[in-house]
Every structure is written in structure tokens, then in C-alpha cells.
Amino acid sequence: MSAVAAVEAAFRRADEVRAGPDGLNAFVHVDREAAVAEAAELDRMVAERLDVAGRPTHDAGRSPLGARPIAVKDNIATLGLPTTCGSRILAGYRSPYEATVVRRLREAGAIVIAKTNMDEFAMGSSTEQSAYGPTLNPVDRTRVPGGSSGGSAAAVAAGIVRIALGSETGGSVRQPAAFCGVVGVKPTYGRVSRYGLVAFASSLDQVGVFGKTVDDAAHGLSVIAGHDERDSTSIDLPVPDFRAAARESLEGLVIGRPREYFPDTLDPRIRDVCDAAAERLRGLGAVVRDVSLPHTSLAIPVYYIVAPAEASSNLARFDGVRYGLRLAGDGLTGMYEATRSGGFGAEVTRRILLGTYVLSAGYYDAYYRKAMAIRALIRQDFVRVFADGVHVLLTPTAPTTAFRLGAISDPYEMYLSDIYTATANLAGIPGISVPGGTVDGLPVGVQFLATHFDEYRLFAAAYALERSLTEQGEHP
Amino acid sequence: MAGPWEMVIGLEVHVQLLTKTKLFCPCSTAFGAPPNANTCPVCLALPGALPVLNRGAVRLAARAAYALGCTVHEESVFARKNYFYPDLPKGYQISQFDRPLATGGFLALEDGPGARGVRIHRVHMEEDAGKSIHDRYPGHSAIDLNRSGTPLIEIVSEPDLRSAADAGVYLRRLKQILEYTEVSDANMEEGSLRVDANVSVRAAGADALGTKTEIKNMNSFSGVERALEVEFARQVALVERGERVVQQTMLWDAGSGTVRPARSKEESHDYRYFPEPDLPPLRLTSAVLAEWREAVGAQRAExxxxxxxxxxxxxxxxxxxxxxxxxxxxxxxxxxxxxxxxxxxxxxxxxxxxxxxxxxxxxxxxxxxxxxxxxxxxxxxxxxxxxxxxxxxxxxxxxxxxxxxxx
Known part of the structure; x- marks a missing residue:
């Protein structure tokens, strides 16, 4: 299929499912004409066998991804479409440069057809905290798609694109992937460049990929992964061909089942989906072993100190001086107060206040320093389990299925939605959520976690589970 | 209490490094470009931009530290110093806090063996802010971010100076060393060397330090000397009247030859320092440090x-x-x-x-x-x-x- 045909098909599908503000509200910025024009240019280059720089080439031309329409979360800088982080404070902001991940995808033949809705500055687990209003879950439009990358998850689940970019700070790709019944991968911290990802909590943030299938996610991650000299925290390690993991046998793979992720309070139907998945993998030759990650229960408290602390600093640049919203006030301080009070929503304001507090003189040692010490223990839990011979961990992605819009109003209850995902961000390890089954017709995600830079094994387990479910007709 | 009184001075000196490019981006540091011409997403703090450390600046900073007899550490850590100001585009300055580049140096005030001198507490790296221009557009302030991200070192002395004249000697010798090692132009009039002074008084011979004030806004070495004398006299007068010196920031007014307290807003910052998560710790191998130290040693021997x-x-x-x-x-x-x-x-x-x-x-x-x-x-x-x-x-x-x- 030509790029133009692929892009036009995606837009037709977006119309059918009403992806815009009158429907799913998954897309917040779209420019059809520009996307089709870009696709036409790509078709020309492929036809003339030109590479990305317009030079003749002997291979297939500018298209290792095969002319794919993709969607990109609104906190990743793109040229052309605005980059507003779902926030009023960046209304209309267009980045004069593009994120490394977007450039790599474009150079591989992807066409960005839309920017997707999100919780403001990626702070939320339901995509209800957006200046553009909530995104609906395509599986059940009375429910949330999860968050914060809910728009990207919904776009993939609704069949508009096969690959979409999201971002993770505490589970913002894996949890919506689970809620919407798609695949979502969070790479190792440092595997993917953060250059152009608008920072929420710099030591936790990673760009992640949604895929309709495991192969789509593997394909997308293969393109964006790798060292970037513009991001000093990106690591210079070779990137394996993640798609080759599809051919791996699970014979001898050691799967850990961390008991802290299966408490007595866990919904038994979600436990059953996970146990069934483990059983399938055992049938393919894997060994399943119970393990313990004793500091798991501290992850949410630690996360809600570290992430807001960094956020309070990262979001200081939205001050009304150089770009974005500026509201008049009395003098300089008044302008700051008016702009930031008027520009940030309630959840962002809450976290900035929390983060400012925990870094304040006299409180730093009690909160931030202690949280960082516990963070090291959480990381150590994983390091030890993987050193003991476990290759991947299998857990639920989220403690519930997608909840109804407006059902959770207590912030702390919302935070608990990330209870099984935030640990990976704190430890820096990779994780993937794969559809494992349904409860009451709603998707349940099975999560795999692996040691640092071992996304390949994650994909091996994910491919195997997906194939096993598909072969037995239990997978859509 | 009665005199004689002793003045105790510690100096904090900010020095612009002679790099061609900024500390965290490839923008030029050349002076005199049109406003905001030497900027990019990084030094404008556009959403999503990230800092990348200029290794050449590290070399110059280490050279200065070695020339001042400091120990340069194999590992140091950048930290964020958070405060809001329009010419600080990120809302924080990337500096170093509890793990500075170098510590423990010495600067001699005289020649020859056993000379008097000043201990150097620390040398750390940081980025400069931009400039606010308040007098060009009526009712408005303008911001020029050409200087935003320019590499600086801060050289902090121990409170070892005892007179304004010695402070002058310290600064002139420091300037010579920085020029001679080609670390900086060290030009106070141009702003490539800036001095803040911490001053206190105590009875001569006493061990305990008095309450200090910090003097800012001095534009020349002679200005530093005059400001120190004026502030010393002010503090002595206070103490002799039985009053307390209040810890505060004082601004030097060269025109009137006086100091005045800064408005409280200008000083009461809680900077909420924390380690800069966008930059890994700065690691320098012992081999590289040895090479840099030897190079400075050879230079000093000239x-x-x-x-x-x-x-x-x-x-x-x-x-x-x-x-x-x-x-x-x-x-x-x-x-x-x-x-x-x-x-x-x-x-x-x-x-x-x-x-x-x-x-x-x-x-x-x-x-x-x-x-x-x-x-x-x-x-x-x-x-x-x-x-x-x-x-x-x-x-x-x-x-x-x-x-x-x-x-």
C-alpha cells in the first residue's frame, strides 16, 4: 500500500470511530492536508529509490517501517503539529524542533497523523486530567482508556494506527495499554532518547510504544531505540532486532511470579488471567517460580515524592515569559501567579505544590533523600531477583480493568492504579503489557518485566503469550 | 564592647570561562551578538530540550582549580538551584552543590616561602543566566538570553582575609592566575569576573566569627575595597552602639559610596537544590586529571x-x-x-x-x-x-x- 493510501485509510477509520472531540477525543491536533502531502512526498521518494536525504539508494528507499501512519502523544515535540502536553499553559505552542524519537520514525517512513490526548503533563492515570477533556475507551465508551497516554492507546485500540508513541513516568503506557487491550512497552531508562519529550520527572521518564500487536510494538521500539548525543542519560549500547524475539523458544526461560504483585486483595479474576498466562508459558517450556520483591509496597509513596519533586522543577519553565500562556497580574510576581494558576490544572498544581514542599529547606532529608534511598532498595530487589536466575517477571499490569469516567475522584485512589507499574520506572527496568484476556468484556493486561536493557527477553515472552492466545482463538 | 575590631572577609568570585560555546549547548559565547541571536532550544529552555555538558569547560574549570592548588575530584555532581526570574529560562540554574568539582586550595598573597595566603574552600561549575534590560522600553523589561548557559566557575574562599587591601590583593592575584592560565578574561568591568563579599566583625583576637552580611553589586576591584571599608565601618558602629549585625544582603552603590540592604525579596530564597537528573555525575579519570594537573604545574613554573x-x-x-x-x-x-x-x-x-x-x-x-x-x-x-x-x-x-x- 502506498503511504498516501495508508494515511487516507487511517483518517477514514478515524472518521468511522469518531476519534476527534465529538467522539473518542483521542486526537487533539490533526492536519490532514499536511499528513497526506507528507505521504505523497514519501511515496515519491520510495518510487525514485531515494533515501531520507534525497540521495539515490539501492535498497527499498525511505521506508523500513513500510509507510506507516502513526500517532504521537502531545508531550513529544513535533514539527508542524502543536505540542501542548494537554495543558492550557501551552495552548497553541508549536515546537521549532522535533524530538529524536519522532525524527527517527519519520526517517523510517512513519507519518505523524495526529497528536494524542493525555493527562496534563502526563500526570494522571485516566486521561481525564486534560485541558481538552477526557478520552473515551474504544472498548467501552463509558470508561476511561487509562493514562496518561490514553489518546495513543485509544487510537491503536480503535484501529486507526498500528503504532503510537506514549510516554511513561509511572506506568503511563503499560496501564492504558492494559485498559484498552493493546500492547504497550516501556523500555529501559536510557534505551530511548528523551530529547524532545517534555519532561515530567526526568529520572523516570521514557518514551514508550503502543502496538496493535507485539510485533508492532517491537517494530516501533527498534526504530526509536539507541543512543542520542542530545540526551546525556541515553546509553550507548547496541540495539538488538527486537522482532527477532518472535522466533525465540521459551524452553528454559525462568519466569518469576512476585508474590507482592498478587496480594489477597487482588481481584481474583485478574489473578486468574495472569495465572492462565503463566500456565501457557509453562506449557511452552518456561519454568515459573515464586519470588519476592519485598519493597514493592513502598513504590507508590516513593514515586509520589520523587516524581513531584522533579516535576516542580521541570515545570518552572512555564512562566509566561518566553512562550505559551501569559496572564497579566500585578508586577512580575503577579504575572507568574496569574499565568501558572490559570494555566495549570488541579492535578498538576497539586503535584507542583507537593514537589516544592518535599524539596524545601528542612524537609529535603525527611522526604526526598529518604525516598531516593528507598528507591535504591526497590531497584536492588529487582537486581537481586534477576541475578538469582529469573529472566522475566510476570505480574498484572493494573489492579483493575478500565473504570468508569468520573468514577475515581480521590487522587490517592487514582495513584494506586500505577501500583504494579511504577516500580519499573523507579528501578529503570523495562516492562511490557500484553492483552491476556478479559473480565466482563474488559481487557486485562499481563505485564512482563526484565532486567536493564533486556527488552529482547520481554518481547520473547510477549510474542509467545500472544501467539499462544491467538492460536487458540482467545485473542481478538 | 570596645575595639580594636577585626574585619573577617570571605569572597565568592564568579568567573566566565573562555570557551567558544556554552556549557550545555553548542551556542556561541561570543560577546556583542544581537539580542537572543546566540540561543537554541536548550538555552531558551524550550519544552523537551536537554543539557549536554561541554567537556572543554570542564577542562578549563579544572585548570583553574589546579592553578589554585585545589584537589579536583574524580566525581562531582551537578545540581539544580531553583528560583524564578525572567532571565533564568528553565526556572533553575544548573550548578554544583554538595559535590563540587574541586575543594581545598590556596592562594598566596605574597611571594616567597611561608607567604600569607587565603585558603580556597571550593571551585564549582555552573551556568550563567541571561540579562534583563529594564531601561530600554518604557513600561517593559526586555530579556536577552545570549548569556544564558555561558560557563562559569565560582571560586569560594575561606574567611581568611582581614583587610580590604588584602581582598584587593587576593582579587588581583586571582585575576592574574586566571588570565595567565587562559581560563578567563577575568574582567570585572565586562562582567567576566564578579565578586560577592561576606563580611563580619569581631574583637581582634577573638575566635568566634561575628554575624556576616553579603555585599553585592560591586563593579571594580577598587569598588570592592571601598565597599568593604564602608560595610566594616557600618558594622563596627552597630556593634559599638551595642546593636546586632543582621544577616542580610547589602547592595553597594558606587555613586554614593554607600551600602543599603537589599529588599528582602532579593535574598530570601529557598533554592531547593537537588541532583540534576538530566546529567549523570561528572566523572574524570585519574589519568586525565593527572595530565591536566601537570599541564598547570608547568605553566605555573614560568x-x-x-x-x-x-x-x-x-x-x-x-x-x-x-x-x-x-x-x-x-x-x-x-x-x-x-x-x-x-x-x-x-x-x-x-x-x-x-x-x-x-x-x-x-x-x-x-x-x-x-x-x-x-x-x-x-x-x-x-x-x-x-x-x-x-x-x-x-x-x-x-x-x-x-x-x-x-x-
Whole structure:
């Protein structure tokens, strides 16, 4: 299929499912004409066998991804479409440069057809905290798609694109992937460049990929992964061909089942989906072993100190001086107060206040320093389990299925939605959520976690589970 | 209480490093560009931009630290210093806090063995802010971010100075070292060297330190000396009246020769320092550090004092730059771009760097082709660069002569 045909098909599908503000509200910025024009240019280059720089080439031309329409979360800088982080404070902001991940995808033949809705500055687990209003879950439009990358998850689940970019700070790709019944991968911290990802909590943030299938996610991650000299925290390690993991046998793979992720309070139907998945993998030759990650229960408290602390600093640049919203006030301080009070929503304001507090003189040692010490223990839990011979961990992605819009109003209850995902961000390890089954017709995600830079094994387990479910007709 | 009273001074000196590019992005540090011309997503703090450390700046910072006898640490950590100001685009300054680049140095105030001196507490790296311009557009302030992200070091002394005169000696010697090691132009009038002073008084011979104040806003070494005397007198008067010195920031007003308290808003910051998550700890191998230390050692061994004495003899040393321009330039002789050097007979080599003149001693053997002059240890940094005109200065490939001449 030509790029133009692929892009036009995606837009037709977006119309059918009403992806815009009158429907799913998954897309917040779209420019059809520009996307089709870009696709036409790509078709020309492929036809003339030109590479990305317009030079003749002997291979297939500018298209290792095969002319794919993709969607990109609104906190990743793109040229052309605005980059507003779902926030009023960046209304209309267009980045004069593009994120490394977007450039790599474009150079591989992807066409960005839309920017997707999100919780403001990626702070939320339901995509209800957006200046553009909530995104609906395509599986059940009375429910949330999860968050914060809910728009990207919904776009993939609704069949508009096969690959979409999201971002993770505490589970913002894996949890919506689970809620919407798609695949979502969070790479190792440092595997993917953060250059152009608008920072929420710099030591936790990673760009992640949604895929309709495991192969789509593997394909997308293969393109964006790798060292970037513009991001000093990106690591210079070779990137394996993640798609080759599809051919791996699970014979001898050691799967850990961390008991802290299966408490007595866990919904038994979600436990059953996970146990069934483990059983399938055992049938393919894997060994399943119970393990313990004793500091798991501290992850949410630690996360809600570290992430807001960094956020309070990262979001200081939205001050009304150089770009974005500026509201008049009395003098300089008044302008700051008016702009930031008027520009940030309630959840962002809450976290900035929390983060400012925990870094304040006299409180730093009690909160931030202690949280960082516990963070090291959480990381150590994983390091030890993987050193003991476990290759991947299998857990639920989220403690519930997608909840109804407006059902959770207590912030702390919302935070608990990330209870099984935030640990990976704190430890820096990779994780993937794969559809494992349904409860009451709603998707349940099975999560795999692996040691640092071992996304390949994650994909091996994910491919195997997906194939096993598909072969037995239990997978859509 | 009665006198005699002793003044206790510690100095914090910010110095701009002579790199061609900024500390965390590839933008030029050249002076005199149109406002906001030397900016990019990183130093404008656009959403999503990230810092990448300039290793050349690290080398210069370490060189300064070694020249001051410090220990340079194999691992140091950048930290964010958070505060809101329009010319601070990120809302935080990337600096170093509890793990600085270097600690524990010494600067001698006299020559010879056993000389008096000042202990250096620490040398750390940080980025500069931009400039706010309040007087150009009525009712508005303008922001120029060309300087945003320019590399600085902060050199913090122990409170070892006991007189304003000694503070002057310290600053002049520090400036010489920074120029001579080609770390900085160290020009206070241009802002490439800035001084804040911490001052307290105590009864002579007492051990405990008194309550200190910090003096800011001084524009010259002589201004520092005058400000210290004025603040000392103010504190002594307070103490002799039985009042307490209040810990606060004082602003020097050179016009009236007075100090006044800064508004409380200008000082009551809680900077909420925390480790900069966008930059891994700065690690330097012992081999690299040894190489840098040896290079500085060789430089220090050159006949430093000899050059200084020659400068004194020439009568140029004590002249302010503006006055020097008049003296150094014979009537009818213009400083031209490309001239690089003007051999003004007995006045030696006169060179232009940006808007400032540097003096050099007469040295018959020192043809301004600089190589020889540098070897003889007679050229200060800025002049060497200009005399070389379009050639890169060998000592630091990042800096090219024509940068300075195009200002």
C-alpha cells in the first residue's frame, strides 16, 4: 500500500470511530492536508529509490517501517503539529524542533497523523486530567482508556494506527495499554532518547510504544531505540532486532511470579488471567517460580515524592515569559501567579505544590533523600531477583480493568492504579503489557518485566503469550 | 564592647570561562551578538530540550582549580538551584552543590616561602543566566538570553582575609592566575569576573566569627575595597552602639559610596537544590586529571613574577582600560580589526579584545607572532589570541582568534 493510501485509510477509520472531540477525543491536533502531502512526498521518494536525504539508494528507499501512519502523544515535540502536553499553559505552542524519537520514525517512513490526548503533563492515570477533556475507551465508551497516554492507546485500540508513541513516568503506557487491550512497552531508562519529550520527572521518564500487536510494538521500539548525543542519560549500547524475539523458544526461560504483585486483595479474576498466562508459558517450556520483591509496597509513596519533586522543577519553565500562556497580574510576581494558576490544572498544581514542599529547606532529608534511598532498595530487589536466575517477571499490569469516567475522584485512589507499574520506572527496568484476556468484556493486561536493557527477553515472552492466545482463538 | 575590631572577609568570585560555546549547548559565547541571536532550544529552555555538558569547560574549570592548588575530584555532581526570574529560562540554574568539582586550595598573597595566603574552600561549575534590560522600553523589561548557559566557575574562599587591601590583593592575584592560565578574561568591568563579599566583625583576637552580611553589586576591584571599608565601618558602629549585625544582603552603590540592604525579596530564597537528573555525575579519570594537573604545574613554573614586574615598570598596569586606550594609542593611530597588534614603540604591544585593551610589556625579542612571546611568558591570554588573529590558539582548539576581533 502506498503511504498516501495508508494515511487516507487511517483518517477514514478515524472518521468511522469518531476519534476527534465529538467522539473518542483521542486526537487533539490533526492536519490532514499536511499528513497526506507528507505521504505523497514519501511515496515519491520510495518510487525514485531515494533515501531520507534525497540521495539515490539501492535498497527499498525511505521506508523500513513500510509507510506507516502513526500517532504521537502531545508531550513529544513535533514539527508542524502543536505540542501542548494537554495543558492550557501551552495552548497553541508549536515546537521549532522535533524530538529524536519522532525524527527517527519519520526517517523510517512513519507519518505523524495526529497528536494524542493525555493527562496534563502526563500526570494522571485516566486521561481525564486534560485541558481538552477526557478520552473515551474504544472498548467501552463509558470508561476511561487509562493514562496518561490514553489518546495513543485509544487510537491503536480503535484501529486507526498500528503504532503510537506514549510516554511513561509511572506506568503511563503499560496501564492504558492494559485498559484498552493493546500492547504497550516501556523500555529501559536510557534505551530511548528523551530529547524532545517534555519532561515530567526526568529520572523516570521514557518514551514508550503502543502496538496493535507485539510485533508492532517491537517494530516501533527498534526504530526509536539507541543512543542520542542530545540526551546525556541515553546509553550507548547496541540495539538488538527486537522482532527477532518472535522466533525465540521459551524452553528454559525462568519466569518469576512476585508474590507482592498478587496480594489477597487482588481481584481474583485478574489473578486468574495472569495465572492462565503463566500456565501457557509453562506449557511452552518456561519454568515459573515464586519470588519476592519485598519493597514493592513502598513504590507508590516513593514515586509520589520523587516524581513531584522533579516535576516542580521541570515545570518552572512555564512562566509566561518566553512562550505559551501569559496572564497579566500585578508586577512580575503577579504575572507568574496569574499565568501558572490559570494555566495549570488541579492535578498538576497539586503535584507542583507537593514537589516544592518535599524539596524545601528542612524537609529535603525527611522526604526526598529518604525516598531516593528507598528507591535504591526497590531497584536492588529487582537486581537481586534477576541475578538469582529469573529472566522475566510476570505480574498484572493494573489492579483493575478500565473504570468508569468520573468514577475515581480521590487522587490517592487514582495513584494506586500505577501500583504494579511504577516500580519499573523507579528501578529503570523495562516492562511490557500484553492483552491476556478479559473480565466482563474488559481487557486485562499481563505485564512482563526484565532486567536493564533486556527488552529482547520481554518481547520473547510477549510474542509467545500472544501467539499462544491467538492460536487458540482467545485473542481478538 | 570596645575595639580594636577585626574585619573577617570571605569572597565568592564568579568567573566566565573562555570557551567558544556554552556549557550545555553548542551556542556561541561570543560577546556583542544581537539580542537572543546566540540561543537554541536548550538555552531558551524550550519544552523537551536537554543539557549536554561541554567537556572543554570542564577542562578549563579544572585548570583553574589546579592553578589554585585545589584537589579536583574524580566525581562531582551537578545540581539544580531553583528560583524564578525572567532571565533564568528553565526556572533553575544548573550548578554544583554538595559535590563540587574541586575543594581545598590556596592562594598566596605574597611571594616567597611561608607567604600569607587565603585558603580556597571550593571551585564549582555552573551556568550563567541571561540579562534583563529594564531601561530600554518604557513600561517593559526586555530579556536577552545570549548569556544564558555561558560557563562559569565560582571560586569560594575561606574567611581568611582581614583587610580590604588584602581582598584587593587576593582579587588581583586571582585575576592574574586566571588570565595567565587562559581560563578567563577575568574582567570585572565586562562582567567576566564578579565578586560577592561576606563580611563580619569581631574583637581582634577573638575566635568566634561575628554575624556576616553579603555585599553585592560591586563593579571594580577598587569598588570592592571601598565597599568593604564602608560595610566594616557600618558594622563596627552597630556593634559599638551595642546593636546586632543582621544577616542580610547589602547592595553597594558606587555613586554614593554607600551600602543599603537589599529588599528582602532579593535574598530570601529557598533554592531547593537537588541532583540534576538530566546529567549523570561528572566523572574524570585519574589519568586525565593527572595530565591536566601537570599541564598547570608547568605553566605555573614560568616566570610569572618577572612578567608582573615588567608590567609595573611599563607604568601601564595601574591604568584603567579607558585611560589606557588614550595613553597607549599614539595620536592618529587607530586600532583596526585585523591589525591585531600595534607596536606603539615604548608602550609595547597593544591589542584589542572586544571593547577592552590589554597591555603588554616591551619585549624586544617578542615579536607579536605570539609563539615566541608566549614562550617568554609575556603575553596575557586575550592579547595572545588577538595577535594570532585568525589562527586558533594552540592551547585550546575551541577558541579562535577571529571571534574576539569580530565583536
Amino acid at each position: 616566570p610569572f613574577q618577572q612578567r608582573e614586574r615588567a608590567l609595573e615598570r611599563s607604568g601601564l598596569r595601574s591604568l584603567e582600560p579607558r585611560k589606557f586606550r588614550e595613553v597607549a594609542l599614539a595620536p592618529g593611530k587607530q586600532l583596526e580589526r585585523g591589525a591585531g597588534e600595534i607596536d606603539a614603540a615604548n608602550l609595547g604591544i597593544v591589542l584589542r579584545r572586544e571593547r577592552t585593551l590589554f597591555a603588554l610589556v616591551p619585549q624586544p625579542q617578542a615579536h607579536p607572532r605570539c609563539g615566541a612571546a608566549r614562550a617568554a611568558g609575556t603575553l596575557v591570554r586575550g592579547s595572545a589570541r588577538d595577535a594570532l588573529e585568525h589562527e586558533a590558539v594552540e592551547a585550546d582548539g575551541r577558541i579562535e582568534a577571529h571571534d574576539a576581533c569580530e565583536a
